[in-house]
Amino acid sequence: MNDSACELLDEYLARARSGERAALASLVRAHQRSVYSLALRMLGTRDLAEDLTQDVFMQLNDNLGSIESSRHLGFWLRQVTTNRAIDQLRRRARVQLTSLDEEQELFCAEEGADPLLQRHLRALLSDLSPQARAVLLLRYQEDLDPIDIARALDMPINTVKSHLKRSLDTMREKVGAHAGCEDQST
Amino acid sequence: MNQDIESEIRSALRPMAPSDEFSQQLLARVAAHPPARPRSNNRMPLRARHAWWVAAGLAASLVLTVGVERQLERQRSLQSGLEARREVLQALRVTSQKLNLAYEAVKSQSSSLADAEPAV
Numbered sequence: 212m213n214d215s216a217c218e219l220l221d222e223y224l225a226r227a228r229s230g231e232r233a234a235l236a237s238l239v240r241a242h243q244r245s246v247y248s249l250a251l252r253m254l255g256t257r258d259l260a261e262d263l264t265q266d267v268f269m270q271l272n273d274n275l276g277s278i279e280s281s282r283h284l285g286f287w288l289r290q291v292t293t294n295r296a297i298d299q300l301r302r303r304a305r306v307q308l309t310s311l312d313e314e315q316e317l318f319c320a321e322e323g324a325d326p327l328l329q330r331h332l333r334a335l336l337s338d339l340s341p342q343a344r345a346v347l348l349l350r351y352q353e354d355l356d357p358i359d360i361a362r363a364l365d366m367p368i369n370t371v372k373s374h375l376k377r378s379l380d381t382m383r384e385k386v387g388a389h390a391g392c393e394d395q396s397t
Numbered sequence: 398m399n400q401d402i403e404s405e406i407r408s409a410l411r412p413m414a415p416s417d418e419f420s421q422q423l424l425a426r427v428a429a430h431p432p433a434r435p436r437s438n439n440r441m442p443l444r445a446r447h448a449w450w451v452a453a454g455l456a457a458s459l460v461l462t463v464g465v466e467r468q469l470e471r472q473r474s475l476q477s478g479l480e481a482r483r484e485v486l487q488a489l490r491v492t493s494q495k496l497n498l499a500y501e502a503v504k505s506q507s508s509s510l511a512d513a514e515p516a517v
Contacts, residue, residue: 232427232428233428235427235428236424236427236428239423239424239427240420240424243414243415243420243423244412244413244414244415245412247413247414247415247419248410248412248413251413252410260415261415261419264415264419264423265422265423265426268423268426268427269426269427269430272427272430328405328409329409332405332406332409333409347406347410348410351403351406351407351410352407352410352411352412353412379402379403382402382406383402386402386405
C-alpha cells in the first residue's frame with residue numbers, strides 16, 4: 212500500500228471514528244477482498260467465509276476507537292479474521308470439503324497458470340493444520356513477514372518459520388510427485 | 398525449486414473479491430449498524446481525568462494524615478494515663494511502707510513501755 216493510499220485510508224478511519232457511515236463503508240470496500248479471501252481459504256466454504264467476513268466488519272465497527280492508523284487497521288483485520296477462523300476450525304472436528312462448484316472460486320487461476328497445479332495446491336492447503344494454513348496464507352496471500360505473522364497469531368517467530376518450512380517442504384515434495392504422475396500418464 | 402513453489406503458491410493465493418451480492422449486503426449491514434459511541438463522548442478529557450486523580454490523591458492523603466494524627470493522639474493519651482497510674486501506685490506503695498514503719502515503731506514503743514511499768 213503506497214503512502215497516498217495510506218493517507219486516504221487514515222482520513223477515512225478518522226471520519227469513520229467520528230461516526231460517518233460512508234467513511235466506514237469505504238474502509239470495508241478497501242479491505243473486504245483481503246478479509247473474505249482469508250476467511251474463504253481458511254474455512255473452505257463460501258457461506259462460512261461470508262458469515263465470518265460480516266462478523267469481522269461488525270466487530271470492527273465496535274472497535275473503531277482502538278484502531279490507531281490504516282496500517283494498524285489492516286493488521287487488526289487479518290489478526291481477527293485468522294484467529295476467529297482458527298477457533299471455528301478447532302470447534303469443527305474436520306474441515307468441511309468444498310463442493311466442486313466452489314473450487315473455481317477458491318483459486319481463480321492466473322492467465323497461463325496450470326489449473327491442475329492450482330487445484331492440487333488447494334488440496335494441499337486444506338490438508339494443513341489450521342495454524343500452518345494461517346501462516347501460509349498470511350505469508351503468501353497477505354505478504355506479511357514472519358515477525359508480523361508471529362504477532363498476528365500470537366506465536367513464537369521460530370514456530371512461524373518452522374510452519375513455513377515444513378509446509379513448503381511438504382508442498383514441494385507432493386507437487387513434485389504430482390508432476391511425476393502427470394508425466395507418466397501422458 | 399523453493400522459489401518456484403513459493404511463486405506458484407503466491408499466484409494461487411491472490412486475494413479474490415466476494416460476490417457483488419454479498420458485497421452489497423455487507424455494505425448495507427455496516428451502514429445500518431449503529432456506530433459505536435466515540436470514546437471521547439463517554440470518557441473525561443485527559444486533563445480533567447488528571448485533575449480528578451490529583452484531587453482524589455490529595456483527599457486521600459488528607460484523610461490519611463488526619464487518621465494517623467488521631468491515632469498518635471490516642472496513643473499519647475493512653476501512654477500518659479499509664480504513666481499517671483504507675484506514679485499513683487508508686488506513691489501508694491511508698492505511703493504503705495511509711496505507714497508500716499510507723500506502725501512498727503508505735504508497736505515496739507508501746508511494748509517497751511509495758512515492760513518498764515512495775516507490776517501492781
